[in-house]
Amino acid sequence: MTLFILSPLQEEKMAQCLHQAGLRKTMPRLALAHLLFAAKTTPRHVTAESLFEEAKSANICVSQATIYNTLNQFRDAGLLREVVVDHNGGHYFDTNLEAHHHFYIEEEARLIDVPHTQVALGHLPPPPQGYALDSVDITLRIKSKT
Amino acid sequence: MTLFILSPLQEEKMAQCLHQAGLRKTMPRLALAHLLFAAKTTPRHVTAESLFEEAKSANICVSQATIYNTLNQFRDAGLLREVVVDHNGGHYFDTNLEAHHHFYIEEEARLIDVPHTQVALGHLPPPPQGYALDSVDITLRIKSKT
DNA sequence: GTACGTGCAAACGTTTTGCAGCGGG
DNA sequence: CCCGCTGCAAAACGTTTGCACGTAC
Numbered sequence A, B: 001m002t003l004f005i006l007s008p009l010q011e012e013k014m015a016q017c018l019h020q021a022g023l024r025k026t027m028p029r030l031a032l033a034h035l036l037f038a039a040k041t042t043p044r045h046v047t048a049e050s051l052f053e054e055a056k057s058a059n060i061c062v063s064q065a066t067i068y069n070t071l072n073q074f075r076d077a078g079l080l081r082e083v084v085v086d087h088n089g090g091h092y093f094d095t096n097l098e099a100h101h102h103f104y105i106e107e108e109a110r111l112i113d114v115p116h117t118q119v120a121l122g123h124l125p126p127p128p129q130g131y132a133l134d135s136v137d138i139t140l141r142i143k144s145k146t
Numbered sequence C: 001g002t003a004c005g006t007g008c009a010a011a012c013g014t015t016t017t018g019c020a021g022c023g024g025g
Numbered sequence D: 001c002c003c004g005c006t007g008c009a010a011a012a013c014g015t016t017t018g019c020a021c022g023t024a025c
Helices: A008-020 A027-037 A048-057 A064-076 B008-020 B027-037 B048-057 B064-076
Strands: A081-083 A092-094 A100-105 A110-115 A120-123 A131-144 B081-083 B092-094 B100-105 B110-115 B120-123 B131-144
Touching: A008 A027, A027 A048, A027 A064, A048 A064, A064 A092, A092 A110, B008 B027, B027 B048, B027 B064, B048 B064, B064 B092, B092 B110
Parallel strands: A100 A131, B100 B131
Antiparallel strands: A081 A092, A100 A110, A120 B120, A131 B131, B081 B092, B100 B110
8 A cells, every 4th residue: 555645736747747658547657757757857866676665665565576567667668768887786777868878886886977968979980781870878987086 | 527628739828818817727717718719809799698508519518607707707807808788688798808899789689899999089077076987888789770 | 735616506686477356548 | 348557476587605526736
């Protein structure tokens, strides 16, 4: 059971969001969407695990399977972007949909957004015959100075 | 038991390689090193699974655990580089130690090297306070034109 | 001789799936 | 009313680990 209650206004906004993405307006999706997108000014980087914990803290009772399913659906629907930086620490999902890159701090398993305007890509090689460039992922791995 | 036999010359070369890396000259390591580095002109991108299959085909009988251990040791010793491109399909290890980037074809789970001389990076943002840039990974995701 | 490497199988953490029942449209 | 979503638990997957034995040095 979910103790977490959205205001009508919040629910309305999330419902639109889901509807646009072709997803039914179900309780877990509304609640998770709210967690993810409520403070849309700050980009968020969540893993399945971190979102699960966050949901529990907010008294949203959802199963792990639903977390995974929902994140994958949101990703497929274009509401989230998947970020691959490391094999240890799980998949990251990024609420920032704009073209951008990342600083990655392995020691802290933490991502920081880098607006793509701050990265000047001078020249890229042409893709091999028969292939077209899909996307460019730049990961700037950083370490704390000791 | 290993049916795979290295020529004295090959063995000598690999033995040097291992010794320099501070690793004992054991049979599985010699054999796997040979598989990985024999044709050093062509960079190789292997996963634990692909190397395991390759070893079996070459009548090298090693356990999976040894494949994983050996790959990790080679990586730690600087003989291989780990490449992160995707969460599905396992870790890639790259025999190309030089600074370079990758084309990645998700549909084929295939990597193609891009010499870093072919990528012109104009400008990068400064790392946050207290952090220093460690490495820059650029993945050019490409798709076959349909 | 001793510390390290190996094989085997079992453990591990993360993600997915099968199935019965609920709930949205 | 029907199809899709959910929860639960179990399976699947890639990787690591514990242990007894073997081997390089």
